[in-house]
Amino acid sequence: MLKARVIPTILWKDFGIVKGVGFNSWRRVGSLLPAIKVYNTRQVDELIIVDITATEQNREPDYEVIDEIADECFVPLTVGGGVKTIDHIKKLLRAGADKVAINSACYETPELVSKGANLFGTQCIVASIDILRKSDGSYECYKDSGKIATGKDPVKWAKEMEQRGAGELLITSIKNDGAMVGYDIEIIRRVSDEVGVPVIASGGASNYADMYEALNSGHASAVAAASIFHFTEQTPLEAKRFLEGKGILVRRF
Numbered sequence: 001m002l003k004a005r006v007i008p009t010i011l012w013k014d015f016g017i018v019k020g021v022g023f024n025s026w027r028r029v030g031s032l033l034p035a036i037k038v039y040n041t042r043q044v045d046e047l048i049i050v051d052i053t054a055t056e057q058n059r060e061p062d063y064e065v066i067d068e069i070a071d072e073c074f075v076p077l078t079v080g081g082g083v084k085t086i087d088h089i090k091k092l093l094r095a096g097a098d099k100v101a102i103n104s105a106c107y108e109t110p111e112l113v114s115k116g117a118n119l120f121g122t123q124c125i126v127a128s129i130d131i132l133r134k135s136d137g138s139y140e141c142y143k144d145s146g147k148i149a150t151g152k153d154p155v156k157w158a159k160e161m162e163q164r165g166a167g168e169l170l171i172t173s174i175k176n177d178g179a180m181v182g183y184d185i186e187i188i189r190r191v192s193d194e195v196g197v198p199v200i201a202s203g204g205a206s207n208y209a210d211m212y213e214a215l216n217s218g219h220a221s222a223v224a225a226a227s228i229f230h231f232t233e234q235t236p237l238e239a240k241r242f243l244e245g246k247g248i249l250v251r252r253f
């Protein structure tokens with residue numbers, strides 16, 4: 001049985017760490033490299049770093065920054081933002097990323113996932129899916145940092161990404177993101193129950209109990225969080241201790 005992972009997420013904009021609510025209202029909260037060094041000491045399982053402006057600015061990932069970060073990062077590193085081609089994936093992996101998260105480009109050129117998985121292995125490809133829950137209770141996938149509706153059903157899209165070779169799925173609730181109101185357990189469970197690859201729950205964690213719900217009731221394989229680690233006294237290590245106390249298998253701490 002897979003052990004649950006606790007994964008801090010770092011949203012990166014113009015060399016700084018930012019916090020937003022609902023994929024909007026970004027404000028700077030720290031610097032990138034010092035945060036990496038801190039997490040190295042906190043026994044995190046992995047790190048996710050997302051360049052939130054790369055796609056919007058229609059530019060490639062900043063490979064030099066990733067190379068600098070990777071030299072200081074001693075845990076598996078997933079990098080996303082601005083990934084549109086096989087060459088982008090290759091350069092990120094060469095710069096030191098262990099996995100590459102792809103979001104908007106999946107909708108435009110879904111074969112990118114298939115080609116990436118074939119060339120580099122499914123373990124390197126993470127399909128990032130941003131989901132908005134509408135007023136009628138239905139769900140829809142969005143791209144371009146939650147700005148553009150795709151018309152895609154999240155569960156069907158998740159299954160397609162799995163079939164194309166994505167080794168993991170990063171499921172983020174746009175509405176809950178940064179609001180610290182808890183994960184959207186319903187959509188996490190729907191996706192997790194329909195795919196055979198690990199699902200990372202993201203968007204909304206306010207405490208360790210929220211993480212437990214995502215893993216236990218949402219059937220996720222991992223939980224990602226940003227705000228609770230940046231703005232409260234809660235830590236990834238304490239999160240794992242709490243989860244272990246609830247009977248969740250976690251990686252050694």
